[in-house]
Amino acid sequence: xEDEQLIPQKPVYVYQLPVRVWHWVMVxxxxxxxxxxxxxxxxxxxxxxxPVTTFYMGYTRMAHFIAGFILIIATLFRLVYxxxxxxxxxELFIVPIWEKSWRQGLWSDVRWYLFLDSAxxxxxxxxxxxxVGMAAGMVFMAVIMLTxxxxxxxxxxxxxxxxxxxxxxxxxxIGGNGQELRSLHRLxxxxxxxxVTVHIYMVIREExxxxxxxxxxxxxxxxxxxx
Ligand code: HEM
Numbered sequence: 001x002e003d004e005q006l007i008p009q010k011p012v013y014v015y016q017l018p019v020r021v022w023h024w025v026m027v028x029x030x031x032x033x034x035x036x037x038x039x040x041x042x043x044x045x046x047x048x049x050x051p052v053t054t055f056y057m058g059y060t061r062m063a064h065f066i067a068g069f070i071l072i073i074a075t076l077f078r079l080v081y082x083x084x085x086x087x088x089x090x091e092l093f094i095v096p097i098w099e100k101s102w103r104q105g106l107w108s109d110v111r112w113y114l115f116l117d118s119a120x121x122x123x124x125x126x127x128x129x130x131x132v133g134m135a136a137g138m139v140f141m142a143v144i145m146l147t148x149x150x151x152x153x154x155x156x157x158x159x160x161x162x163x164x165x166x167x168x169x170x171x172x173x174i175g176g177n178g179q180e181l182r183s184l185h186r187l188x189x190x191x192x193x194x195x196v197t198v199h200i201y202m203v204i205r206e207e208x209x210x211x212x213x214x215x216x217x218x219x220x221x222x223x224x225x226x227x
Contacts, residue, residue, distance in 0.1 A: 011222035012124050014088050022078040023218055025070065030196065032067040036060050037189050041182075065152070072145055088125040092134045102128050120210060124223060130202065137195045144188035147181045154178060 015023070039060050047054045082090045096102045105121055109129035112120040121127065126134060150167030171180040207214045213224045 009224050011224050013086075013221055014124060014217055014223045015221045016085050016089060017221070018077070018081045019085065019089055020218060020221060022074050022081075025074045029067045029071045029074070030192065032063055033071065034189060034193060034196075036064040036067070037186075040064060041186055068145075068148055068152075071141075072149070075141065075145070091126050091131050092138055095131055095135045106132065122211060122225075133195070133198065133202070137192070137199070140188050140191040140195060144185060144192065147185040147188065150181045151178070151185065 040057070043057060045056075047056045051058070079093070082093055105123075106128035108117065108121050109127050111117040113129065125131075146164075146167050149161065149164040150171070153161040153164035154168060168178060168181060171177060171184075174180070203214050206212075211226055213222075213226065217223045
């Protein structure tokens with residue numbers, strides 16, 4: 001019987017440790033926030049008894065706020081890390097629309113995903129379409145975080161949250177009120193749910209149909225070209 005051989009490949013280090021940690025911290029935090037946020041917006045049961053003993057909505061809000069502050073702090077660290085990280089760490093925040101080759105790559109990605117091209121262009125980091133999707137996800141997150149902090153500041157007596165009352169002022173400035181923040185926060189959730197759905201679909205699709213590793217890359221940091 002012929003000896004089988006593994007062909008050595010040269011992996012490229014793409015996602016540095018802080019990027020990977022941030023990604024995997026986001027997963028449970030966003031999951032908790034979506035579920036608890038939905039319950040806060042549409043409580044699905046009315047509990048009998050003293051609220052101080054049952055504390056049903058209290059625990060729901062507590063979980064929402066703990067996950068919310070983990071999300072905010074982790075994302076702030078991630079934002080600062082783009083200054084120190086490698087070039088792939090900036091892809092989520094800086095979209096080079098001014099580069100012609102990038103715009104051509106974007107068009108080529110659209111053709112590949114519409115099954116109009118038989119092979120995709122290869123990238124080590126995100127492809128341009130993925131980059132647009134990721135940057136949009138970051139915008140949704142920014143809206144959610146700011147409106148969340150604006151609502152939180154309304155109820156908080158802590159001076160640290162006072163600056164976020166500016167978000168409420170902005171809501172009034174555009175002709176709305178506190179309810180505007182709530183609606184924008186909820187819209188942010190719906191957009192983020194869409195993002196997560198598309199994100200997971202695209203990752204699984206690329207893992208099967210593309211030529212490089214994806215899921216293992218977010219664990220190990222290394223990207224491999226498959227045959
Ligand atoms: C992935 C991130 C998040 C999602 C998906 C999310 C989702 C939601 C949803 C759906 C609601 C109910 C809105 C409604 O009344 O219809 C809500 C409420 C709220 N969220 Fe978030 N949220 C997120 C992050 C945050 C963050 C970072 C904060 C900041 C502290 C925050 C603070 C709040 C506050 C203060 C409320 C109102 C709670 C209440 O009225 O009892 N959220 N959230």
